[in-house]
Amino acid sequence: MNRNIKIYFAPFQGITNQTFRHIYAQFFEGIDAFYTPYFTGIKNKDALSPRYLAELKNQTENKSEVIPQILSKDADEIIYFAQQCKQLGFRELNWNLGCPHPQVANKKRGSGLLPFPDMIQAILKDIMAQIDLKFSIKCRLGYEDNEELKALIPVFNSFAISELIIHARTGKQMYSGEADWEAFAQIAPQLTMPVVYNGDITSSEKFAAFSKRFVNFNRLMLGRGILADPFLPARIKGLELPIDKKAHLHRFMDNLYYAYRKAYMDRLTLLGVLKEYWSYLAFAFNEPHKIMRKLKKCKSFDAYEDAVFSIFNDDDLAI
Ligand SMILES: Cc1cc2nc3c(=O)[nH]c(=O)nc-3n(C[C@H](O)[C@H](O)[C@H](O)COP(=O)(O)O)c2cc1C
Known part of the structure; x- marks a missing residue:
């Protein structure tokens, strides 16, 4: 039984949209929060587009919190989106510092911003002073190499970040190779906010190996594992599964x-x-x-x- 563990459903652009989250939550147990795929290009400061509003329709799904995610390096855009989310009744906004795709990363967005701690520091300074909902971050170990996140530890620790989700790969790795548990083990204890592990937990067996290595670690974000086995969160928590x-x-x-x-x-x-x-x-x-x-x-x-x-x-x- 692992009922004390928190399990978050990772965002997947093009898959885990509002319709998917809504139906999934009616059929499967064990998710504590759903993260939306990233929102970006929020140019019109008068209102969010109808398409975006439709995606932000529900603040909870079957009692699990929904957390919007933004991909941006523009503090004003993040602040504006945070205000809109707050008005819609969301309690938290997540910042995407993990997207690995070159067309994003080359513009210093997503994981492409990780090699620039000064820029991240300046953006956080602006937004943390002006938003009044929880602010979490989803990042990778770095863009080029996993030393980059180490340099960011003092930056992240100096702000009231509600949670830091770490996908234990570099951006350059995209989704190849193994998630780097050693690098994660070195970094996680140095962070002062709650840390969430993400990467390759695709089965109960993988979860068992992870819990053996990281005893008492109780926050996980699961992605492809749930897409392939929608019962995975319930399995990990030891909840009852349907007979058929x-x-x-x-x-x-x-x-x-x-x-x-x-x-x-x-x-x-x-x-x-x-x-x-x-x-x-x-x-x-x-x-x-x-x-x-x-x-x-x-x-x-x-x-x-x-x-x-x-x-x-x-x-x-x-x-
Ligand atoms: C098709 C696809 C779309 C994704 N979209 C997003 C996204 O919008 N925001 C984000 O933070 N991560 C996104 N990710 C990354 C996943 O949320 C997750 O971090 C990654 O798959 C590693 O976790 P896993 O090994 O449990 O799947 C995406 C991944 C894929 C393959």
């Missing part, structure tokens, strides 16, 4: 599909969104490639419905 997991997963996927049809007003682009999610969920089955083969060719709602029926009828779960 396959039937439960099938109902979840049907509900997600109908919610997307509504949210996308039956536009066929929603099939792309579902297929992107399936590229992770396929690993819940014994033969992931077979699952993706069935879905790949679907170009209509009818074909998608038939493929999903066939998957849940004929393919065995691996989880």
Whole structure:
């Protein structure tokens, strides 16, 4: 039993949007907070766009807190977005210092800002004086190498940051290689705010190995592990699982599909969104490639419905 552990659902641009979070939270237990994929380019200072407001519709999902995330290096933009979030009833804003994509990082945004402690210090000084909701940060060990976060420890420690989530890789690594537990072990004890670990906790076994290495560490953010095994948070917390997991997963996927049809007003682009999610969920089955083969060719709602029926009828779960 690990009921005392806090588990956060990591943000995935293009996947864990409002519709996904809402339906997921109705079907699965164990999540303490959902982080939204990052918001960016908040130029219009009069109001947030209807698209952004729709994404920020719910401040909680089935009693779990939703925490908006911003990707920006502009203190005014962050302050403006924080004020909007506060007005909408959110209690915390998260700052993305982890995005590794070169088109983001090359502009000193996301993990591309990590090699510049002075800039981070100046931005934090501006925003922390002006916002009145909790402010957390999601970062990596660095952009080029994992010494960069070490240089940031005194900066982060000098502000009232509510939590620091560390994805234990560098930006340059993208998602390759292993998460670096040694670097994380060196840095975490030097930070004065609560630290959250993120990276590669994809199964109960991986969690067990992590807890053995980091005894009493109780804050985790999980990403791809939940996308592939939506029961993972409940498993880690030792909560009861449905007896028929396959039937439960099938109902979840049907509900997600109908919610997307509504949210996308039956536009066929929603099939792309579902297929992107399936590229992770396929690993819940014994033969992931077979699952993706069935879905790949679907170009209509009818074909998608038939493929999903066939998957849940004929393919065995691996989880
Ligand atoms: C397709 C994709 C989209 C992502 N979008 C975001 C994002 O919007 N904000 C963010 O902080 N991290 C984002 N991430 C990173 C994940 O939240 C997470 O930190 C990463 O997958 C490592 O955790 P995991 O090993 O548990 O999956 C994204 C990752 C992927 C693969």
